[in-house]
Amino acid sequence: MTRQIVIDPISRIEGHAKITIHLDEQGVVHNAYFHVTQFRGFEKLCVGRPFYEMPSLMARICGICPVSHLIASAKACDALLAVRIPQTADKLRRILNLAQIIQSHALSFFHLSSPDFLLGMDSDPARRNLFGVMRARPELARDGIRLRQFGQQVIELLGGKRIHPAWVVPGGVSEPLSVAHRDQILAGLPECISIGERTLHWFKSLLDKYRDEIKSFGNFPSLFLGLVKPDGRIAFYEGKMRVVDAAGNVVADQLEAAAYQAHIAEAVEPWTYLKFPYYKPLGYHEGMYRVGPLARLNISDRCGTARADQELAEFHELQRTAVLSSFYFHYARLIEILFAVERLEQILTDPEILDRHVRAFARPNSNEGVGVAEAPRGTLIHHYRVDENGLITWVNLVIATGHNNLAMNRAVLQVAKRYVNGQRLSEGMLNRVEAVIRAYDPCLSCSTHAAGQMPLRIQLVSPQGKVVDEIRRA
């Protein structure tokens, strides 16, 4: 008789999910699934709302990455207006997005994942958390808190509040940047650079200790997808989509965001609320790709800032092909923090940044708009249609975490096969299964949305474990 191990809930991630590991008669893992158990229907509840409400409404999807939704939503609304927003507004939005990258990556690395690296995957779970880090290495915890605080303060300085700022609007932003606020942000950058550099140095020193995890934590060939600038530099706000294969070859480049449906399709499964996007030309499963920090570094030729470029060159040397192990998401996250801080300085020292013309006004000039940006967890797509009165008639959101769904499921199976022994379970084994999910830093509140009807499967199971009846809707 087959047995099942259930890890429910998965800890230290955003949102609610569980993992089931299926064992055969000999106790050997033969399958594993990452189930997202929460459902949010933002795509449906926006229908009928005026388009200009969308950025603020979309920001409510999440308390961790509201800025990413604000930006993708505002870009989709810019497309509805069919305007080119003022250059200063464009730059101010980039600042906000980079601040979001810093604070979200800091949360993921320091608060959620550093306990595993610092205290060990097999350490006492009661101590393997942020409090344990505070006790073992207070300066590491302090650095994490400071970085996150910095990112949030920048968001607050620009947007008026840390969570759900309403400053990004269709056509630009609502207020220009003041000299005082610019100087305040600039004053905080040197400290963040130091934190970024010393954390990278520390993390790289740990890699030898985690060779086994690197080999088995989602280490498989896949495509990688994200935005790049025309010259191949990393992009978070602007740019077009590039797809790179496991060998590091560019499969497709400069794909228009508005045409995402020509390249990406979404599948659903009855055992999870999270959809499964895939690269259309290769089909479901074969078209599995990864997004987020690891993907962005794999697809980018360079960053365009001194320190980050040096780190990127070292990162690319990890593997002759694309860097395949999902364990390296953490490494990539730290390089992106460094890049974001450096890039903030570049943008903030541009004299144009203080220009007061930051918004274009127009009525809707198009009935369909797509907005794409890089969120901390990867490429985020907002797609809206409106009627002649500017009321929303249809919404599709393809969220970063969703892009990684096929890869996360495969990673869970790989780790379970490597570490889980059905005859003798240990907490450390199961923690590794959770830790591989944490590497992707999923944001499940953001990523569970409706596509038509909810996929659903209800089973009636007898006390003997036999499935008596089943209703399936997919």
Next chain:
Amino acid sequence: MKLSGQKFSTALPRSATGSYCLRESPRAADRPEDARDTMRPRPRQAPEPCVLIIAYGNPLRGDDGVAWHIAEQLAAAQGQSTLKILTRHQLTPELAEAISQANLVIFVDASVGQPPGTISCVPVGPEMADQFSHRFDPASLMFCAREIYGSAPKALLCTIAGEAFGYEERLSPTILAAMPKLLQRIRAVIAAHEESN
């Protein structure tokens, strides 16, 4: 590239007293100016000790937002005392630094599980949470302040038991009636503290 931090002025406005502890209205905590707290270059000498009020809860969920109302009233009548008031939707680790720099911290919150309107003020000490998920409580924040910033001052958790936590900004009549008692209690604690210092 340069990241000297010297190219631009970093001299930021100080409070009237020159103290690190700003006097601010509770709503100001959510305005951009409030960010000066932490964006400001760290003071070279130890900051002047202050009484820190951390009022938290969701003001869109009825009585859960009672702490915001209390913070507003404390700010309106705080006189010349060195009082720093922060309003937050929830407790986060970023508050630990401000806690470590105070010499008395008063957490203000709504509570459940007691008859509506019940007032409580209990001491809070640093305590490591057994499990860390998404939520910090006053004790774990005090632990955080002690472990990573080296100081956890005396602290109290002052609560009023709520009655209605629906989607509204108004407080229930029971809570409105009980608020003056809690305000009085908090003011007495602050006065006693200032007298002893």
